[in-house]
Structure formats: C-alpha cells, structure tokens
Amino acid sequence: MKKLIKFSFLLVAVTAIVFASCQHEESEITQSPTALSKDSELTTKLARIAMNNTEIDNFIDNTSAFSIKLPFGVIANGQQVTVNTIADYQTVKDIFNASATDVDSSQLLFPVTLLYSDYSERIVHNQGEFDARIDDPIDPDPINCLTLQYPVTISVYDYNLQSSHVVTLHSGLEMLGFLTTLTSAQVFQINYPVYGLDQNNVSVAINSNAALQNAINGAINNCNCENPEILTSDLILYMPFGNELVDLTGNSMPTISGNYHYVTDRSGNANGAFSFDDGADSGLNSIQTYQVPVGNLMQNDNFTLSLWYNRQVPAPISGQVEQLINSQAIILMLGNNMENGNMGPWLLGGGDGVIDPSWATANLQDEMNVWHHIAITYNGTQHLISLYRDGILRAAYVNTSPFPATIIGMSFGNKYKGYLDDVRGYKRALTQAEIQQLHELPGDNNHCMH
16 A cells, blocks of 8 residues: 555656646746747748758759759760769869850750759659749748758747647758748747858857847848849850949959949839940040950850940031940941941941941931840851841841950940940850840849849
8 A cells, every 4th residue: 555655656746747847848938038939030031041942053954943853964065964962063063164165055854853942843854844844933032041050959839739849850841841830829949059051151150049030131131132043044244233333243353434323224223224424525435344254255156245225415426436345356336427327336346347227217316315225146157247226136247257366355335425234245146035035124233143
C-alpha cells in the first residue's frame, strides 16, 4: 500500500512538473513581445527570404519566373554541361567568359523541371513549352540578397490546442512550408541566434527580431532590383539615365563634357532622361565617351545600337550636323546638306551611308520636342547595315568597306542640343521583332540590371 501511495505521489509530482513546464513555455511565447503571428510583417518578409531564388540561373534560362531544377543538362556555346550542383553554374559561366568575341548561347536539354519561387514544379518537354512559361508571374517577389543558414529552430504555441512545441527547419522549403501553414491560432518565436549570408556571401549573426528586420530591409534596399530584364541577352552597354550617368552592364565608364541636366523621359519619369544643353551653335560639345568592352563592340561581326532622342532646337544651319553617335565604325547624324536639306537620321558606316527617306516624306525637317527611337543593326554574315526609326525599318545597305579591327571608344551627343535616353549596345544583330519590342518599352529609371 505504501508503494502504491509513493508511486501515485510520484506520478502526480511528475505531471505537475510537466504541466508547470508547459505553462512556463506557453507564458514565454504568448507573453513575449517577440512572438510572431501569420499576419506579422516580419513573417511575410521571412517567407520571401525562404523562397526559391529564381534568379540564380538567369544567365542560362534568361528569366526570373522560375529556375531550372537540378540536375539538368545544357549546351553552352556548343559544349554540353551537366549541372548537378550550384557549384556547376561556374562551369557554364567560365565557358561564357572564355572569349570576349563570341555570342554566348545556351540550349537546355529537355525535358527539364521548372522550379518556381514557392518550390512548385512543372515539367516542360520542349522549347515551345518552355517559352510559354517564361513570363509566368512572380508573386510575391523573393528576397534573394539575404539567405538564412539552416537549421533554424522555432518555438510554437497553439491557442486552440493549448500546447507548445519546437520545430527544427532544415531548408528554405521547410521554412516556407511552416510559415504558409500557420493558423490564426498559432504564434511562434525564433530561437536566436540565427545566421545569414548577405549579398557578398558574408556570414551575418542575427540575434533578435529587430536585427532580422534590419537585415531583410537592407537586402531589399541594396539588392532587390525591379528591372524586368527585357532584352538583356548579349547586352554590353546600357545607360537608362535614371538621374545618373552610368553603364549598368559595368563594361564602360562614361564621362561627360559640356553642360547638361536631367529631364523627364518619354514616359513621364522625373529625371529619367539626359539633356545636352550645349549645341553646334555654341561651339561646345556635350559628349559621352565609352571605352568599349575588351575585344570590340562588333563582337563576332554583329552588333546593335539603340537609343531615344528628342531634338530641342531647329535643325542646324546647312553644313552642320548633330552627331547622336560617333565611333570609328558608325556615325549617326541629324542634319545633312548633301541630301537636299533632309535633317533626319543619317547613317554612315563601312564606307557607305544612308539617310532615313521617310523623314522628308513626312515633312519632319524642323520637328522639335518629339521623342524618336533609333536602332542600328549590323549583320556580319550579310554585311548588312539596317537603320530603324520608331520600330520600323527605314533603310538598309550592304557595306563595301570592312570595319576597323578594334573600336577605341564611342561618343554620344557631339554638337547635339536635345534629350537622349535608354542607350543600349548589343554584341549581336537584334531581329526586327526585337527592335519593335525595344521601341514599345516604356521609359524607366533603372539603377540595376537584375
């Protein structure tokens, strides 16, 4: 009888201890100011950090809508590579970087599995199915510049069940699954410290909700890029003039002489375009000079130059020309006393030249305050130079003289008084459909590439 009493007492005592422990843990979680619910701002941001980084293989698939699930095969510049791990991405990058004079290309070996930001998957069996998915929406946007290091432990309390437990999460997939299945009756607390990798792959110790919030906000401000990355394949020069003079590709260091300021662009973005304030009449030149990437702007004997311009003064006097582009290979001018006073776009290159005939036909000689898109393409196989205005092919000719072996630099806006915007250069000849796509793009104030 004494043994039974002792055992009963022991059972009651243990139960009391466990109950008291659970009550203590419940009190710690529910009364803690750091407790988070499914609707907390930090919970939403934590979920965005946990999402699959769909930008990690953009240099292969050219889209942020999804990434390609490992492993997969790809033909990079004619070389077949099996990408088994993230480290194998560098093999593909090394192939692309092996030459500065080729046109980088990648061809996926189907079937492949598309992996979306929420880790959902879709198998595609051919290029057509793949192309149909490249514009799939991304909602919400992942935050890719801060990566948590796992495992991470989290304490959870459920009001309905009046119970608490601890979960250990081993990956972004598990973290996102945990956060998206939280109920309104649950609160949780992160067991700090946790560690993250910033955009420079530097480990960061995080010891509180406030520190985590600051780290996430820093990632959003420093790395989250809203550039939709349209037509960035083989882009080697990109200057959108978002209140700054910079080539976002990093291939050149632009400089400026003369007077200038920033103006509203064609889409109404404040300080989204560049104004040259000196012109031919002043005797001053407003010049943007670029040192082209190693090799040649005309890498592989194919290239495209694209820009928007808006003339702010009447056409110059006879014999004077405004040079929108000036280089050893191509000169694009406005104003020409050799073509009956036609002041439209006039292109010289490869020993020949052509003028936009529709300019005079439309009686646009003295037009001002109107934005126009100009694109020049060169197809080295056909030796064909094409001049597009406002998305339409206006003139083309076969050049009779070879281009120089190298191009030292390039200037924009020499003796030109007016606005300039969205200067782009590609190491390939864009198609007519792509030129039309560039023409239809709205103006922007981009400060990043991806």
